[in-house]
Amino acid sequence: MRNDSLLVTDLYQLTMVQSYLEHGLTRIASFELFVRKMPEHRNFLMFSGLEPLLEYLEQLHLDEAELDWLRKSGRFSDELLDYLDGLSFDGHVDAMREGTVFFPDEPVVRITAPLPLAQLIETRLINLLHFQTLIASKAARVRLAAGDRQLVDFGLRRSHGAEAGLLAARASYLAGFDATSNVQAGFAYGIPIVGTMAHSYILAHGCESEAFVHYAHSHPKGVVLLIDTYDTEAAARKLVKLAPRLASEGIRIQAVRLDSGDLGAHARKVRDILDRGGLHEVRIFASGNLDECRVQSLLDQGAPIDGFGVGTRMNTSSDAPYLDCAYKLQEYDGQPRRKLSEHKATWPGRKQVYRQYRDGFIDRDIITTVDDADCSGEPLLQPVMRHGRRLHEPQDLKAARMHARQQLQALPPGLLRPDAPKTERPVVEVSKALRELARAVDRDIRLRMAS
């Protein structure tokens, strides 16, 4: 199945578009994507997924088999089927840069296109941006906790499908991870890939020392040995014995990996055994149920760990596996729109977010209307596509990663630890112009409801 198929959508997009076409609701609409509410253990979010979204929009189409299937279902009008057959995305996209830190209620993407088209892309747009933003936001916290230690994404196997593994590798690399175990992420995005051995490698050999030697001979330039299959410290002592023999063959042990038990305690004992054995340069890499809180806690304890493999908890954002986000119609045919549903009311109209800094740190964001001349600061939403064409070359992932790094450096210092209190967040203001617009729209809704 094609991940980028137009069939990756909710049926209601098709039923609505059929009705829009039938009743002539085909004028220009603006939809914006935003997060309503921050998950409990997040102080900031990091926008990710724009480049994959643009690629999706550029190739938007149904293939013959998909179109045939829709036709044969008998549930759609010829008008809709013809529309889908000839479809391409010719709308506008305005967006934050990937890697930008943002906060609730701030639009991160605006789509401006004829209503049926802007509607039709909703599901996949959310599907792409929600997940990658979720993962980048989690991975950024791990990066902040780990300082400059090596961070590797190990999450593919328990990611929610293959595409989740691929996009999580991308989003975590964007947010500051150094590498991934996911080979396809190397193929698709050029992300550095790393990996050495699993417990099965040791078990297949029966003799642990033989397994170590075999591995060293097969991969003399990347000798990272997993030492917790039977007894971690005993394995470290075996390495001290093996090291001279390997050294005589020109092979250096680069690192050991710990994957179970009390990682801090094992790291200290193993460091001691290695150091006493003269293996000062052998690094210790840890994995197993890690997330930003455990990484922070291990480093707070002074555990001598040089790198971390972070898997499932990052790739599923396990403490907050979804964001409360929405893609809402904000303007139709020049008229601002607003939904009033309880606890789900939205700010109407096309919006801009201005960011103000103090001493190099993010100080204040102002959400306002696109044409508000009274607000100042760095405008976070920028045009990226007009009439279906990109305004710039595809963004290089490394450049986006550098931007994400600068964004984390601009975070107020009170936000840097995973356990930072929520009170440390920068101020996010809604401008006077936007509040007035919302009141005007509400008055208009009440008038129409009363009539």
Add this chain to the structure above:
Amino acid sequence: MRNDSLLVTDLYQLTMVQSYLEHGLTRIASFELFVRKMPEHRNFLMFSGLEPLLEYLEQLHLDEAELDWLRKSGRFSDELLDYLDGLSFDGHVDAMREGTVFFPDEPVVRITAPLPLAQLIETRLINLLHFQTLIASKAARVRLAAGDRQLVDFGLRRSHGAEAGLLAARASYLAGFDATSNVQAGFAYGIPIVGTMAHSYILAHGCESEAFVHYAHSHPKGVVLLIDTYDTEAAARKLVKLAPRLASEGIRIQAVRLDSGDLGAHARKVRDILDRGGLHEVRIFASGNLDECRVQSLLDQGAPIDGFGVGTRMNTSSDAPYLDCAYKLQEYDGQPRRKLSEHKATWPGRKQVYRQYRDGFIDRDIITTVDDADCSGEPLLQPVMRHGRRLHEPQDLKAARMHARQQLQALPPGLLRPDAPKTERPVVEVSKALRELARAVDRDIRLRMAS
């Protein structure tokens, strides 16, 4: 990117396989997949994903571009590249039937194949089975809570990527959902698809009544109207006014959808308004942040809701977004193997699970060795593939769904509510034969470690 690419793997599978080939570790290995520990709010798990796994194994290959990329990386031996170039899956698969209820430590799948091959497929095998089992286990709880009310998967947009949305639609349908909003799931698996309108449809019209009438004219056979955009009860009263006019055109309102606020309170008020307006046959469908606990709570309160759309919390299994599962080498070249890592020790050897019933309910599972003649009951693991060939026609999804339904009917009554205490779980025993085997393997490991 191909979801079923062999590149959807961890790099260490390739580095290990290269070393296995180099050192002649190519004899027959058996790996088993099992869940180590139940998530906190689960009393049982439901196996799902076997058919997609078999499809993956049947097509296992690298395409030219992928192979080229591996070759050009310069990090792999010619021996490995030749091996990958000519690869196909010619191993054995034994597995539980999809939809089978199971418990921790029970193997759900066993792969028996030459070590490099059984190793190579690990990542995608876990990726496919872990996620689908996660979702089927969650969806089964929702089904139990909802009784025979309509259940629709609404989760695609906040699923973790497109494949997650597709596989979650499949797993939830298997576990007892009636339909999905995901159009691709209809295309790929023939799952019934449903969907009507979003708030944007109402907002684009400006006038809510006009939106309702337009929708009814466009889809006269499926009039389900979203009534919470501005004021839920006011919208219900509008429908009472509109209904006679629509009826005169031969159009019947089938249902209303509530998507915000206190769903139970709104449902009661709306039911009352509809009934007093003579619209007894109009059903009430609810959605918005639902999961099995909220469904159970709404029904416990007697909320007059006829169907539920369950989205994000089911498709991300949000209270438990991953399972602690593992695919472990249990036997190599006829010798049982076992890992001893702290808190991660496994039961060695190839295993079978026997299920015993009492009064039609699952009473006791016994995990034992494959050749234990002393155990009796229904053997849950069955051969499904030999030498890479299926033993049966592909399993029909509807048949698997029927099996899942029977499994839920065989659950002890104490497990049926989402808040059932853990003490209600059936007994899972480890047989005497398996305990003895584990002791023998441990003795062997200690002997070899001491040497």
